Amino acid sequence: MIDQSCACMDETRFVPRNKKRWEMGDWSDGCVRRTPLDCKTGTEKFIKYSNVKLPDIHDSWFNKSMNMQECEAQCLENCTCMAYAEADTSLGGRGCLLWFGELIDIQVYPKGKGGRDIFVRMASSELGNGSYLPILQ
Numbered sequence: 449m450i451d452q453s454c455a456c457m458d459e460t461r462f463v464p465r466n467k468k469r470w471e472m473g474d475w476s477d478g479c480v481r482r483t484p485l486d487c488k489t490g491t492e493k494f495i496k497y498s499n500v501k502l503p504d505i506h507d508s509w510f511n512k513s514m515n516m517q518e519c520e521a522q523c524l525e526n527c528t529c530m531a532y533a534e535a536d537t538s539l540g541g542r543g544c545l546l547w548f549g550e551l552i553d554i555q556v557y558p559k560g561k562g563g564r565d566i567f568v569r570m571a572s573s574e575l576g577n578g579s580y581l582p583i584l585q
Contacts, residue, residue, distance in 0.1 A: 485570075486571065489572075491571075493575050496565055497556075497566050498563065500554055501554065503547055503553055505547075508546060508547045512535055533567065
């Protein structure tokens with residue numbers, strides 16, 4: 449029998465949405481930020497997570513001509529934009545994927561096992577001294 453378990457992507461910044469169900473092995477409610485977002489303040493930034501399987505693209509948007517700086521700016525302008533990533537690494541830094549609402553089905557791969565970078569919107573209090581904290585690398 450395979451021992452399946454689930455963990456929040458970054459347990460210092462995310463917690464199970466329903467702790468009781470999580471502890472019983474029901475991970476269907478996923479994780480939420482420890483510090484809720486407050487987009488109206490304009491102080492949110494992004495944290496880079498590496499080696500991940502990108503989220504489901506159900507609520508996403510794609511533009512293959514934008515560069516990553518334009519991608520970040522576009523995401524910051526929309527309070528429902530939760531993350532962005534380079535659309536296709538073969539495009540040499542061009543191409544933008546934006547995710548809106550819930551980030552569903554992100555998986556972290558062990559270092560060296562593939563995966564992509566994603567920049568996730570976080571409250572400014574979660575950023576420390578920089579807006580791009582490389583973690584999970």
